[in-house]
Amino acid sequence: MEKNEFQTLWKTFEIIIIGCVLFGILLVLYLIRGLLTPFIIAFVITFFLSPVVDYMEGEGINRTFAVILLLILTLVVLFILWELTWPTIQTEISSFQKNAPFYASKIQDSLNQAIKLLEKNTGFIPEGVMQKAMQQRIGNLTSGMGDISFLLKIVRKFVVTLILIQVIVFFFLKDGRRIKKVLIAYVPNKYFETFLTLIYEIDRQISNYIRGQLTDALIVGVLAIIGLYLFGINYAIFIGAVAGIANLIPYIGPLLGFIFGVLLVLIDTGSIIHMFKVVGVLAFVKLLDSIAITPLTVSRSVNVHPLMVIIVISVGGLLHGVWGMLLSVPLYCSMRVSLRILYRGFVEYGNW
Amino acid sequence: MSRRKRLNIILNKIRGKEGNIIPVLRTVPLFEGLAFRDLKKIELIVHERTFMPDEVVFYERQPGTGMYIIKKGLIKLTKTINEEKAKIAELGEGEFFGEMSLLEDYPRSAQATAVVKTEALGIFRPDLFDLIERNPRLGSKILMKLSQRLANRLRKTTEMKFKEV
Numbered sequence: 001m002e003k004n005e006f007q008t009l010w011k012t013f014e015i016i017i018i019g020c021v022l023f024g025i026l027l028v029l030y031l032i033r034g035l036l037t038p039f040i041i042a043f044v045i046t047f048f049l050s051p052v053v054d055y056m057e058g059e060g061i062n063r064t065f066a067v068i069l070l071l072i073l074t075l076v077v078l079f080i081l082w083e084l085t086w087p088t089i090q091t092e093i094s095s096f097q098k099n100a101p102f103y104a105s106k107i108q109d110s111l112n113q114a115i116k117l118l119e120k121n122t123g124f125i126p127e128g129v130m131q132k133a134m135q136q137r138i139g140n141l142t143s144g145m146g147d148i149s150f151l152l153k154i155v156r157k158f159v160v161t162l163i164l165i166q167v168i169v170f171f172f173l174k175d176g177r178r179i180k181k182v183l184i185a186y187v188p189n190k191y192f193e194t195f196l197t198l199i200y201e202i203d204r205q206i207s208n209y210i211r212g213q214l215t216d217a218l219i220v221g222v223l224a225i226i227g228l229y230l231f232g233i234n235y236a237i238f239i240g241a242v243a244g245i246a247n248l249i250p251y252i253g254p255l256l257g258f259i260f261g262v263l264l265v266l267i268d269t270g271s272i273i274h275m276f277k278v279v280g281v282l283a284f285v286k287l288l289d290s291i292a293i294t295p296l297t298v299s300r301s302v303n304v305h306p307l308m309v310i311i312v313i314s315v316g317g318l319l320h321g322v323w324g325m326l327l328s329v330p331l332y333c334s335m336r337v338s339l340r341i342l343y344r345g346f347v348e349y350g351n352w
Numbered sequence: 353m354s355r356r357k358r359l360n361i362i363l364n365k366i367r368g369k370e371g372n373i374i375p376v377l378r379t380v381p382l383f384e385g386l387a388f389r390d391l392k393k394i395e396l397i398v399h400e401r402t403f404m405p406d407e408v409v410f411y412e413r414q415p416g417t418g419m420y421i422i423k424k425g426l427i428k429l430t431k432t433i434n435e436e437k438a439k440i441a442e443l444g445e446g447e448f449f450g451e452m453s454l455l456e457d458y459p460r461s462a463q464a465t466a467v468v469k470t471e472a473l474g475i476f477r478p479d480l481f482d483l484i485e486r487n488p489r490l491g492s493k494i495l496m497k498l499s500q501r502l503a504n505r506l507r508k509t510t511e512m513k514f515k516e517v
Contacts, residue, residue: 054486177396189401193410193417193476196399200478344415 038161042168046176047207048214049074053173067173071166085237092235103267198341202334209330217247219293220285224257227281234268243282247289249325250309252317254286304333373398376423376473379446382497390490397479403427403466412463416453418476422446425470431462442467451498454480 029036049070056066172179180199187195221244228236243257261278265271304312309329316328374391377383383394401420403409409420412432420427422445429441429449440462443449449464454477484491 058486058488181396181399185399189403189407189409192399192401192474193414196476196478197417200482 038164039168041161042165042172044210044214045165045169046172047210049169050173050176050207051211064174067170070173071170088237092238096235096238099268106267194341198338201337201341205333205337206330209333213248213250216289216293217244220244220247220289223285223288224282227285228261228278231277231281233265233274233278233281235264239264239278243285249313250329251306252310252313252325254282254289258282304329308332371395372423373400373473376421376446380421380448381501382448382451382494384497386490386493390487390493393483393487393490394475394494397475397483399474399476401472401474403470403472405466405468407466409464409466409472410450410460412461413459415457416450416460417457417478418474418480419448419450419454420464420472420474421448423471423473425472426467427470427472428465428467429462430465437463451501453477454498455502 052070053063053066056070057063061069184192184195184199221240223240224243225237225240228240233239239261242260243254246253246257246260249256258279261282262275265274265278312328312332313325316324316326316331318324320327373395374388377391377394377398383391386394400423403425409427410416412430422443424445427443427447427449428439429443430437431440432438441449450460452458453460454475457477480491480494484495
């Protein structure tokens with residue numbers, strides 16, 4: 001066999017091996033996906049807090065000490081916030097819990113009426129078919145919501161994993177660079193520089209996006225809560241928090257926050273004036289967000305065309321629901337930058 | 353044991369061991385005069401790489417991302433002139449190459465190949481920029497040394513050109 005032929009064969013073999021290794025890593029991640037949630041949350045918190053630790057380190061404070069100080073400070077701030085808002089949250093939760101069966105039956109009644117109307121007017125759908133399908137799909141809402149609120153279950157689960165997340169965040173912040181260094185030490189020399197640039201670019205894209213979106217969501221959530229509270233809306237914290245969290249999903253998120261707020265107020269009070277108050281507050285916050293907050297927080301974030309963002313989010317939502325919608329944009333950006341770097345390193349310069 | 357000696361032992365325990373990277377970093381002109389504390393920070397961004405005989409460290413025209421310091425071994429630098437590879441330098445222990453890539457994303461001007469089994473310390477642009485952001489004081493010291501080295505090289509090139517004229 002010619003030397004050149006052997007080299008081509010060897011390179012193909014190398015590509016297959018790399019592909020298999022990547023597939024293996026993805027498969028392992030998929031298999032242990034249940035254990036990944038605290039790690040993903042810890043990752044997000046680390047991305048959010050690392051600039052503060054970097055700044056403190058730059059000011060001459062030892063990194064370990066800076067991380068401990070920051071985590072204590074975060075816990076203190078969270079505790080103060082909890083103490084300040086807990087009475088209102090408790091009232092909101094108990095009120096929601098008390099009224100949940102009533103809300104659920106109201107939603108079910110409205111849906112039943114709408115379906116009946118649809119079946120009657122279309123003519124070609126046999127009566128009762130859609131109603132039966134809906135009941136199969138969403139079950140009995142009344143009994144589901146009459147139980148202890150699913151929100152409380154999530155909060156309880158979160159409190160249990162909070163300690164684990166704190167420990168992971170501590171080590172990620174303190175030894176993140178060391179961990180990265182150890183992991184990339186196994187990359188072959190030939191691909192090392194390209195891989196290092198790739199890791200750095202992906203890290204930059206994801207951290208900028210997460211930092212920008214989280215800050216934006218936090219400000220939007222707080223502003224919405226203050227606005228709704230001032231207008232005397234029930235569940236101000238609940239609606240504001242959902243609006244803030246939904247804001248993490250670009251373009252589609254704010255709309256979901258709107259729909260949720262309006263529906264909750266309509267079911268709760270049935271008052272059109274209250275509905276307009278919610279719409280007004282959320283619209284004002286969104287306007288403020290678009291004019292002043294987003295340019296400041298997300299400006300350094302990824303540069304993707306709005307249409308592409310909507311497509312990517314829709315595909316993400318279709319594949320993996322809420323997580324898919326939240327992670328689709330940073331994943332898309334990482335893939336885009338990876339392809340660009342790989343193309344440049346391997347194809348343009350011919351060291352494949 | 354004197355009080356000073358005891359204090360030194362305690363201080364050394366707190367500071368951590370020197371390891372085998374810091375002594376090599378001390379020999380590099382770019383890090384000349386830096387305190388142990390600063391060298392410890394640089395050590396964190398150093399990647400240890402081992403190259404086998406005839407293994408290419410980087411190719412000519414490949415996008416460069418950093419410099420290498422030779423810890424042990426021998427590196428040959430070659431350049432393609434008239435479609436033929438010409439040896440331009442051979443570097444040994446303590447010497448470094450590729451420092452221009454620390455500053456800009458420009459294709460490598462030569463190819464580096466290991467002559468014998470070579471251990472090298474790599475310092476790369478993304479890590480260096482990260483270090484500069486986190487430690488501007490240390491970053492400015494390194495950039496100052498790098499600029500002095502480049503200024504020196506520019507002066508030599510200018511003198512050579514003058515002599516030719």
